[in-house]
Amino acid sequence: MDQNQTVALLKRSMPFQTVPSDMLDAIAKLARYESYARGDVIYHQGDFADDVYIVSSGTVQHTLGIGFQATHPEKILHSGDVFGWAAVLDNQRSRLAKTVCMERTELIRINGEELINLFRASPETGDIVMSRFATMINKEYTMPEEVAGHVPHFTQVPVTMATGLTLTMFRLSQWLKSPKPYLMFTGFGILLATWYFTVEVWKLPRFVDMPGLTVVMKEWFSKDPVYGLSIYTPEYYQHIWVSVRRILIAFFLATVLGVPLGLFLGWSKTFREYVFPVFETLRPIPILAWVPLAILMFQGSETPVIYLTFLASFYATALNTMLGVETIDESYSRAAACLGASKWQTFKEVIVPGAMPFMFTGLQISIGVAWFSLVAGEMVSGEFGLGYVINTSYTMVRYPTIVIGMITLGIVGYTSSALVRMAGDYMMQWRVRELALGGR
Amino acid sequence: MNAKRLRKALFNRSKLRAVIAIFVFLVLWEIGSRSKEWFGFAVPWIGHVPAPTAVVVAWYGLLGDPGYWQSWYMSTLRVLAGFFAAMVVGIPLGLFMAVNRTFNGLVFPSFEILRPIPPLAWVPASIIFWPSQELSIAFVTFLGAFFTIVINVLGGAKSIDPRYFQSAQSMGSSQWDVFRRVVLPATLPSIVVGSAVGMGITWEVVVAAEMISGGGGSGGSGGGLGFFIWNSYVGGSYEQIVVGMISIGIAGFISSELLRKLGSYLTPWLRKR
Numbered sequence: 216m217d218q219n220q221t222v223a224l225l226k227r228s229m230p231f232q233t234v235p236s237d238m239l240d241a242i243a244k245l246a247r248y249e250s251y252a253r254g255d256v257i258y259h260q261g262d263f264a265d266d267v268y269i270v271s272s273g274t275v276q277h278t279l280g281i282g283f284q285a286t287h288p289e290k291i292l293h294s295g296d297v298f299g300w301a302a303v304l305d306n307q308r309s310r311l312a313k314t315v316c317m318e319r320t321e322l323i324r325i326n327g328e329e330l331i332n333l334f335r336a337s338p339e340t341g342d343i344v345m346s347r348f349a350t351m352i353n354k355e356y357t358m359p360e361e362v363a364g365h366v367p368h369f370t371q372v373p374v375t376m377a378t379g380l381t382l383t384m385f386r387l388s389q390w391l392k393s394p395k396p397y398l399m400f401t402g403f404g405i406l407l408a409t410w411y412f413t414v415e416v417w418k419l420p421r422f423v424d425m426p427g428l429t430v431v432m433k434e435w436f437s438k439d440p441v442y443g444l445s446i447y448t449p450e451y452y453q454h455i456w457v458s459v460r461r462i463l464i465a466f467f468l469a470t471v472l473g474v475p476l477g478l479f480l481g482w483s484k485t486f487r488e489y490v491f492p493v494f495e496t497l498r499p500i501p502i503l504a505w506v507p508l509a510i511l512m513f514q515g516s517e518t519p520v521i522y523l524t525f526l527a528s529f530y531a532t533a534l535n536t537m538l539g540v541e542t543i544d545e546s547y548s549r550a551a552a553c554l555g556a557s558k559w560q561t562f563k564e565v566i567v568p569g570a571m572p573f574m575f576t577g578l579q580i581s582i583g584v585a586w587f588s589l590v591a592g593e594m595v596s597g598e599f600g601l602g603y604v605i606n607t608s609y610t611m612v613r614y615p616t617i618v619i620g621m622i623t624l625g626i627v628g629y630t631s632s633a634l635v636r637m638a639g640d641y642m643m644q645w646r647v648r649e650l651a652l653g654g655r
Numbered sequence: 656m657n658a659k660r661l662r663k664a665l666f667n668r669s670k671l672r673a674v675i676a677i678f679v680f681l682v683l684w685e686i687g688s689r690s691k692e693w694f695g696f697a698v699p700w701i702g703h704v705p706a707p708t709a710v711v712v713a714w715y716g717l718l719g720d721p722g723y724w725q726s727w728y729m730s731t732l733r734v735l736a737g738f739f740a741a742m743v744v745g746i747p748l749g750l751f752m753a754v755n756r757t758f759n760g761l762v763f764p765s766f767e768i769l770r771p772i773p774p775l776a777w778v779p780a781s782i783i784f785w786p787s788q789e790l791s792i793a794f795v796t797f798l799g800a801f802f803t804i805v806i807n808v809l810g811g812a813k814s815i816d817p818r819y820f821q822s823a824q825s826m827g828s829s830q831w832d833v834f835r836r837v838v839l840p841a842t843l844p845s846i847v848v849g850s851a852v853g854m855g856i857t858w859e860v861v862v863a864a865e866m867i868s869g870g871g872g873s874g875g876s877g878g879g880l881g882f883f884i885w886n887s888y889v890g891g892s893y894e895q896i897v898v899g900m901i902s903i904g905i906a907g908f909i910s911s912e913l914l915r916k917l918g919s920y921l922t923p924w925l926r927k928r
Contacts, residue, residue: 398760609779
């Protein structure tokens with residue numbers, strides 16, 4: 216049997232099918248040719264496993280020893296089949312079966328150690344071959360997975376595990392295969408085209424006064440903006456930073472005060488009966504109606520805006536946290552009490568985690584309304600910030616800057632909501648898993 | 656017996672506590688506001704707020720003022736205009752997006768990039784675009800309710816169990832039957848919720864829009880409650896600010912309650928028995 220025949224045989228065998236040809240040549244060099252007569256025993260159960268065999272012609276009976284839980288302990292092997300794979304297993308170097316030739320049989324044998332050493336040099340190919348070995352042992356020999364688990368790995372990262380990145384890439388490729396991205400970009404195209412054509416090409420009545428698409432884009436990305444605000448000017452980032460800082464302070468205060476208040480409102484009936492009515496009387500007053508009063512109460516220009524932003528977030532956070540506590544099944548608290556939990560332990564182990572999903576819904580609403588009232592606050596009073604940019608650009612007839620402000624607000628607002636959502640998913644992985652198990 | 660039951664209904668413990676709490680709140684507010692006159696130093700923050708008794712006096716004076724009621728009328732009109740426009744456009748749009756996958760793929764991403772822009776950021780653009788101030792305020796109010804309504808309708812329609820469609824179809828329903836008997840009843844609760852939330856937002860937005868744009872074109876007393884508040888602030892009659900705030904609170908509360916009542920009438924199967 217010459218080199219070419221051996222390569223052809225390897226190519227027909229299941230584990231080596233995908234191996235590149237230069238590698239196949241190297242493997243073929245390790246192979247030794249042998250021929251047996253009818254009735255010859257190739258190896259007995261318990262022999263030391265040194266070589267892997269591939270049948271070239273003839274038939275071999277493969278009988279697994281007692282004690283190996285295979286569904287079909289007997290198997291007849293034909294040309295291209297692989298046996299004797301115990302030689303490539305980790306910690307399992309004795310034969311699991313007895314093999315007898317049923318007619319005149321030709322086969323090649325490859326030393327397991329040498330094969331593994333060869334694969335160490337090119338771990339990627341090695342891992343593919345070995346995972347195919349594992350599949351073969353599992354499927355064709357109907358052996359349990361724990362036996363297949365002894366097949367060695369060569370690369371550091373096990374190829375079978377879906378890591379975060381591969382999962383993301385997989386989802387991305389699935390998404391690209393669906394019609395979604397194409398429809399999405401068509402939708403964006405229609406939106407932008409409508410803007411462009413109505414304002415700048417057809418110059419429809421009313422639309423013609425609006426800042427057009429190209430004007431806004433030129434201004435936004437210009438190094439020397441006509442109206443003084445673009446991505447190259449430091450003022451642009453200063454405005455963003457001022458707004459973000461106000462949001463951060465207000466959101467932080469609202470969370471720190473709103474979450475405990477909501478927890479207590481839900482937990483203690485007495486506390487709720489005293490505090491909730493006052494809360495409910497104040498709540499229908501729109502946040503924005505507070506603007507003049509906030510200016511009166513907090514002197515200066517910074518605190519009123521923060522107060523307005525805080526107030527909006529605070530209601531959302533406290534109310535949702537309270538709802539979260541109310542949805543907790545009463546029997547959980549009772550079970551905890553039966554098991555001897557103190558009031559504080561029940562609060563810490565049952566109430567707080569139970570209210571978490573609603574709490575994070577509340578925080579998401581909270582960050583949304585925070586931006587909503589921040590803009591109003593900045594437009595009416597306050598200096599700097601994106602709302603201020605929009606309002607002053609209007610009064611000073613810098614129309615393209617209004618649109619820049621709006622787009623920037625959209626981007627920053629969206630990013631902050633996404634961050635809160637991610638934080639929520641991260642802290643409530645048990646819930647994400649629960650939803651995933653439910654098929655959602 | 657009957658009197659006893661009445662007394663029980665009126666004075667149960669939680670109601671009593673609510674009354675006590677609100678009373679204590681008002682007393683603390685009164686003391687805080689009057690701290691400068693009474694103790695010679697102003698309590699921080701509350702010290703600058705007009706006292707509740709002064710507010711009541713100011714309110715009593717305003718009850719006979721047609722300008723005050725005109726403000727109510729103007730704001731209500733704007734809220735209703737924006738809100739109904741949002742319902743008329745938003746509900747069909749949300750339903751159609753839920754039913755047609757291609758349309759959803761086309762429109763939803765654009766919708767999602769416009770949604771994070773707060774409605775009030777649209778105020779200047781809206782003033783430039785619309786010929787009258789009235790229309791521009793109505794447009795901003797419309798935007799406030801529109802996104803909420805669409806999202807709620809879409810969410811409601813998407814959460815319908817597909818087996819309902821399959822069973823309706825296998826029993827020979829027409830498209831219209833599926834819409835009338837499956838989609839509409841299933842989305843009605845979320846339409847009601849979306850409208851109630853949207854109504855709350857329209858009141859928020861109308862106030863701010865009135866403040867920012869400086870009231871109606873007629874000027875003076877015709878500008879709506881938001882303008883009433885702003886005008887009181889500029890004119891230095893601080894009691895009236897609080898009157899305006901409470902008025903808007905009442906208006907928003909009444910309209911949300913009316914919507915909830917209407918909603919519970921439309922969705923009798925959700926009522927608690």
